[in-house]
Amino acid sequence: MHIYLFGNLNSGKSTLSQKISQFLPSYNYLSLDEFRILYSDGSDQGEQQACERFVAAVSQTSDAIIEFSGYGRVAESLKLQLKTKRGILIHCVRDIEKSISAINADKYAKIPYPESYKKAQSIAETIRFLADKATLKTLEYDWQCQIWQSYSFEYGQDFSKFWQSFPLSHHQCLDKLRHAFVDDIDAQTVLGFGSLGANRLTTLSDLDLFIQSDLSTDKWCKKLLVLLGNECVHADILGTKITLRMQNRLLVEVVIGRTTSDISLYYRESQIYNVNFTVLKGTTVQVTELKAITQQKSDNKAKASELASQVYFLFCSLPTLMVKDDGYKYSFHCSIMQHYCVQLEHILMGKHQHNYLPKFAVNTLKDFPWQAFSTSPVVIKKSQYDDLFQYLMTLFSSLKQQELIDNKHYFSKETLFLHQISTDL
Incomplete structure (x- = not known):
């Protein structure tokens, strides 16, 4: 797997790479600047040789931590070599002005950048130049065919917490599965x-x-x-x-x-x-x-209509189950209704993602009457039924107001007798 550490100059890529390398000793550490130190003499020819060796090493290495800006001719050349997905992106972030003020001249003097580069731009100017080219959004777009996930690491962030939560x-x-599928x-x-x-x-x-x-x-x-x-x-x-x-x-x-x-x-x-x-x-x-x-847009009206029909059908069965004293089936029907009502509430709120099983519904539906659906499979309480009845009346009224359901007979005067508990059933 490739772990690409991209970002602007002086954003903390090298420091983060070294820390990750300690936890992944079997991974090769491939840094463009290190290749410059090894294979370039500061000439344009030396720069080309260092870059070509870097690209070849990255494309030929299975497990590697790869560090450079992620932008420029080297990036374009490398993307052409990587025909399949290889891994993930970690974007290193640091405030531009802080990056510039913290420039270590001795550090960059050791890296044999071509003289033509140095004449064109200073390190500070290069950082400003890359400001809008080494952003997370830009890098995600540029490398979208090589990665399957992206992360951000801000300079000064607690590495231990970051790595502990890293999947x-x-x-x-x-990566093992992907490699086999290819x-x-x-x-x-x-x-x-x-x-x-x-x-x-x-x-x-x-x-x-x-x-x-x-x-x-x-x-x-x-x-x-x-x-x-x-x-x-x-x-x-x-x-x-x-x-x-x-x-x-x-x-x-x-x-x-x-x-x-x-x-x-x-x-x-x-x-x-x-x-x-x-x-x-x-x-x-x-x-x-x-x-x-x-x-594709979800057909909210069709979905709401289907869910409402299911809820009403199940609710109409409760009086008979109560008379039969079938606590288990009564409880089971309430549980299904709760699931459907949670979905309906999310549709009313305009939250259409994960409609089938909305995530963290307890947090998003703070006023939802969970207790109205809570019932024992052994004992059926009339008060619980009454609370559920009142909630559903309100819910269906909201659905009608938003024109999500057309059926006017839900909880109407004509159907009121269906919801009354009678020993004559």
Whole structure:
């Protein structure tokens, strides 16, 4: 795997590289300035030789920490050599003025930059020149076909905390899988989604992948188990999804499908950060298809109408279950309704991402009446039913006001008897 440390001059790249190298001794440290010191004499020819050797070393090294600005002719040359994704980007950030005021002249004097460079710009001028060219957004765009995730490290940030929260094992596992997929003719397209697709991978994240293939899920499971060996302690197949649990507790979920449309819902709701980041193996055609998927707008009215119908159906069943004293089924129906109502509340709020299972709903729905859905599978309380009834009346009224549902018979005078508890049932 490649760990690209990019950023402006004097932004702390070398210091960060050295610290990461201590934790990854098996990784080669490849710095453009170090190659200049080794192979250049300060002439234009020497600069060309150092840059060519640097590009060759990076392209030929599997596991490496690669440090330079990420911009310029060397960057363009290197990107042409890297035909497949190789790793991640860590962008080093430092205030421009502080970078300039902290310039160590002796440090830069040891690096044999070509005389033509020195005459054209001073170190301070170069830093100002790179200010808008070595930003995170610019580098992400320029290197989007070589990386699958990006991070930021601000000068002076606590490295221990940064590294402790860094999902290294996730990336190393992904790199191992990616490396195998590249030459596997059965894997037509390989995509990342979920937290990986959203560029929010953490140590607590699952690793979500999609493989477009004509090969069966069962055969893919066998392939993956051979590839992962003892690293995988448990594997299972859930329909078209393979779940792999690793020695370090990492969960890898691999969905197998024949077309990218098989993953479109999950892909769109992953809040994709950059489509190109997610394509571990694929073509420009797939990139175009995926961009179209992310731009598809959810039919909120159709979704709300479907959810409202389900909620009303389940709620109308509660009086009968109460009379039957079927506490388990009553409780089960309330749990399903809660899930649907959480989705409806998010639609009302205009939060359409992760509609199926909204993240951190307890935080986003601070006034949600969780207790109205809370019931024991043993004892059914009439007060709980009354609270739920009142909440649903309010919810459905809001849905009608926003014209998300058309049915005027929900909680109407004509249907009021359906919600009354009667021993005659």
